[in-house]
Amino acid sequence: MSAAGRPPAVQALAFDTYGTVVDWRRSLLAALERFGERRRVAVDWAAFLAEWKAAYRPGLDRVNRGDAPWMTVDEIYARALEALLPRYGLPPDPADVAELTGAWRRLAPWPDVRAGLERLRRRYVITPLSNASFAGMVHLARFARLPWDCVITAENARCYKPRPEVYQTAAALLGLRPADVLMVAAHNYDLHAARAVGLRTAFVPRPEEHGPGQTTDRAPEAAWDVIATDFGDLADRLGA
Amino acid sequence: MSAAGRPPAVQALAFDTYGTVVDWRRSLLAALERFGERRRVAVDWAAFLAEWKAAYRPGLDRVNRGDAPWMTVDEIYARALEALLPRYGLPPDPADVAELTGAWRRLAPWPDVRAGLERLRRRYVITPLSNASFAGMVHLARFARLPWDCVITAENARCYKPRPEVYQTAAALLGLRPADVLMVAAHNYDLHAARAVGLRTAFVPRPEEHGPGQTTDRAPEAAWDVIATDFGDLADRLGA
Numbered sequence: 001m002s003a004a005g006r007p008p009a010v011q012a013l014a015f016d017t018y019g020t021v022v023d024w025r026r027s028l029l030a031a032l033e034r035f036g037e038r039r040r041v042a043v044d045w046a047a048f049l050a051e052w053k054a055a056y057r058p059g060l061d062r063v064n065r066g067d068a069p070w071m072t073v074d075e076i077y078a079r080a081l082e083a084l085l086p087r088y089g090l091p092p093d094p095a096d097v098a099e100l101t102g103a104w105r106r107l108a109p110w111p112d113v114r115a116g117l118e119r120l121r122r123r124y125v126i127t128p129l130s131n132a133s134f135a136g137m138v139h140l141a142r143f144a145r146l147p148w149d150c151v152i153t154a155e156n157a158r159c160y161k162p163r164p165e166v167y168q169t170a171a172a173l174l175g176l177r178p179a180d181v182l183m184v185a186a187h188n189y190d191l192h193a194a195r196a197v198g199l200r201t202a203f204v205p206r207p208e209e210h211g212p213g214q215t216t217d218r219a220p221e222a223a224w225d226v227i228a229t230d231f232g233d234l235a236d237r238l239g240a
Numbered sequence: 241m242s243a244a245g246r247p248p249a250v251q252a253l254a255f256d257t258y259g260t261v262v263d264w265r266r267s268l269l270a271a272l273e274r275f276g277e278r279r280r281v282a283v284d285w286a287a288f289l290a291e292w293k294a295a296y297r298p299g300l301d302r303v304n305r306g307d308a309p310w311m312t313v314d315e316i317y318a319r320a321l322e323a324l325l326p327r328y329g330l331p332p333d334p335a336d337v338a339e340l341t342g343a344w345r346r347l348a349p350w351p352d353v354r355a356g357l358e359r360l361r362r363r364y365v366i367t368p369l370s371n372a373s374f375a376g377m378v379h380l381a382r383f384a385r386l387p388w389d390c391v392i393t394a395e396n397a398r399c400y401k402p403r404p405e406v407y408q409t410a411a412a413l414l415g416l417r418p419a420d421v422l423m424v425a426a427h428n429y430d431l432h433a434a435r436a437v438g439l440r441t442a443f444v445p446r447p448e449e450h451g452p453g454q455t456t457d458r459a460p461e462a463a464w465d466v467i468a469t470d471f472g473d474l475a476d477r478l479g480a
Contacts, residue, residue, distance in 0.1 A: 074415075125378060135415030138365060138390045150378045151390035155413065173395065175314075175375030 007238045008182060008200040008225045012174050013120055014129035014152070014167075016185035017137065019209040021128070022107040022144060025049065031103035035096070043088050046211065055080030060131060060160040070158045072133035077101050104132075105139040109146065110206065116231020117147050123240040125149045129170050129183065131160050162193030171199070184234065188221040195222075202226035204234060247478045248422060248440040248465045252414050253360055254369035254392070254407075256425035257377065259449040261368070262347035262384060265289065271343035275336070283328050286451065295320030300371060300400040310398045312373035317341050344372075345379040349386065350446065356471020357387050363480040365389045369410050369423065371400050402433030411439070424474065428461040435462075442466035444474060 018024045032045040059076035062068040078101045082092040090096075120126055127150050128137050134155040141148055150173075154160045157169040171178045178198030185191050186206040195201050201224040207214055220227050228234035258264045272285040299316035302308040318341045322332040330336075360366055367390050368377050374395040381388055390413075394400045397409040411418045418438030425431050426446040435441050441464040447454055460467050468474035 072415075125382070133415065134390070134413040138414065142365070142389060149382055149391075150374070150388075156396065173374040174378065175312075175373065 010124065010182040010200050011176055011180045012125040012127065013182045013184055013202075013238075014127050014170050014194075014199070016161075016183070016187060016190050017128045017130035017132060017140070018107075019206055020184065020186040020204060021113055021146065022109050022140065023206075023209070024104070024107050025053075025209060025211055027107040028103055031100065031106070035100060039090070041090065043090075048084065048088055050210075052077070052080055052084055055084075056131075064160050064163055072136070072155060073131055074101055074104070074133045074136055077104060105136055106143045107140060109144045110230070112230035112232050114145060114147070116235050119235040120231070120238065120240045121147055121149065123238070124182075125174060127152050127170065127174070129161075129166065130154065131166075162189055164193065164197045167194050167197045167199055182225070182238075187217050191224055192222065195224075200225045202228060202234060204228050204230060250364065250422040250440050251416055251420045252365040252367065253422045253424055253442075253478075254367050254410050254434075254439070256401075256423070256427060256430050257368045257370035257372060257380070258347075259446050260424065260426040260444060261353055261386065262349050262380065263446075263449070264344070264347050265293075265449060265451055267347040268343055271340065271346070275340060279330070281330065283330075288324065288328055290450075292317070292320055292324055295324075296371075304400050304403055312376070312395060313371055314341055314344070314373045314376055317344060345376055346383045347380060349384045350470070352470035352472050354385060354387070356475050359475040360471070360478065360480045361387055361389065363478070364422075365414060367392045367410065367414070369401075369406065370394065371406075402429055404433065404437045407434050407437045407439055422465070422478075427457050431464055432462065435464075440465045442468060442474060444468050444470060 015021055028049055029045055032049060036043050036045060055076065059080065063070060078097050081097050081100060085092045117126060127148055129152055130137055131154045134151060134153050137151045137153050141151065152170045152173055154166050156173065157165040159165055167178065171181050174181065179200065182200040182202055183191060183194035184202040184204060186204055186209060191201040191203060203220045203224045205218060207218045226234065226237055228237055255261055268289055269285055272289060276283050276285060295316065299320065303310060318337050321337050321340060325332045357366060367388055369392055370377055371394045374391060374393050377391045377393050381391065392410045392413055394406050396413065397405040399405055407418065411421050414421065419440065422440040422442050423431060423434035424442040424444060426444055426449060431441040431443060443460045443464045445458060447458045466474065466477055468477055
């Protein structure tokens with residue numbers, strides 16, 4: 001239900017992807033465990049993954065502040081992995097780094113995603129709007145069979161969410177005013193930034209994104225235009 | 241068959257769209273004729289369309305030379321139409337201009353296209369690489385049900401083919417070297433430009449793109465890497 005009781009009149013839906021669309025943690029944990037079995041090493045892969053993922057935001061922020069040149073998230077994750085593997089007693093083998101970084105392109109969607117997107121697509125243009133690399137998002141869409149109408153990522157703006165240019169670039173490429181675009185995310189920070197430049201906002205919580213005991217983003221932090229329990233509920237609320 | 245007898249080893253296929261993928265002339269002629277019937281005016285719509293389409297290349301060239309600011313093809317066609325309608329005795333009504341320019345988003349693919357793309361997509365990343373606006377290509381893909389993995393157009397480079405930046409931007413967004421991308425086009429000029437920056441090339445002639453009596457682009461003008469009769473033949477030759 002929207003705050004006003006009616007869904008916002010938008011023409012396109014832009015989706016955050018990692019966490020909102022795909023269950024990155026479960027897929028990556030499985031990939032890391034398979035890697036550990038092949039290498040015959042015993043590692044706390046959940047802790048390893050939490051550390052690896054923790055490199056994401058500082059890496060993006062360095063680019064956004066201008067302290068690092070533009071680089072894709074693929075590069076940020078690869079560099080973080082090169083530093084992390086030795087801390088867990090593993091050599092930073094380039095082939096392993098490439099294989100494990102590539103696992104970010106092979107992530108399973110949450111169970112409600114594909115059917116929800118197929119419904120939403122009948123009525124709206126649907127696109128990812130992710131901090132992923134453009135190529136990473138293309139390959140993830142192929143792997144997870146996500147029926148996007150197009151792909152738009154931070155790479156199209158050469159800076160990262162929550163910078164306003166990312167949301168503005170998406171609206172401009174879609175030929176729409178910001179108010180005609182609904183940002184869908186499981187993360188309140190993303191919706192605050194989208195709203196600040198005029199996009200409409202939809203919150204879909206993913207309370208297990210970070211595993212059991214997640215404390216962040218379990219509830220909406222503002223009166224977002226739409227609050228839905230999953231993509232099926234989002235389609236219901238948007239009349240799709 | 242490739243010039244070397246084997247298909248090029250590429251990872252992605254980039255398709256010119258107007259003419260190569262969609263039969264713009266037949267669809268637009270039908271839209272113009274419907275418009276004329278509703279307005280009860282007798283116009284030689286084939287001649288009208290040929291004049292309208294003739295505004296395309298000079299409009300793009302002005303942008304590429306820096307003689308005009310960046311503008312989408314939608315804007316170029318809309319401005320050309322505003323000038324053209326009065327020459328055929330019709331008022332340049334803004335609603336008519338918007339409706340007829342929008343017809344460029346509702347074009348039928350050639351009969352071999354959808355099945356060919358579905359086959360090619362199994363093995364390769366497939367994207368349009370068109371001088372269309374990004375939004376125009378998104379809506380055309382929805383209308384014509386083209387199963388692209390993503391959308392890339394001249395708007396992503398903010399200049400037009402045959403400028404090298406357009407092809408280079410496509411390869412960069414796909415995370416590939418130019419030699420890993422096969423440009424597919426019905427127009428020799430497009431392939432000359434793609435080859436000049438290192439892309440591989442496939443020629444698929446569309447000898448009726450401009451209607452009966454077409455004299456241009458009926459045959460390959462160079463030893464392109466692949467020459468195919470249609471998209472089914474292209475899939476055969478690429479082993480897809």
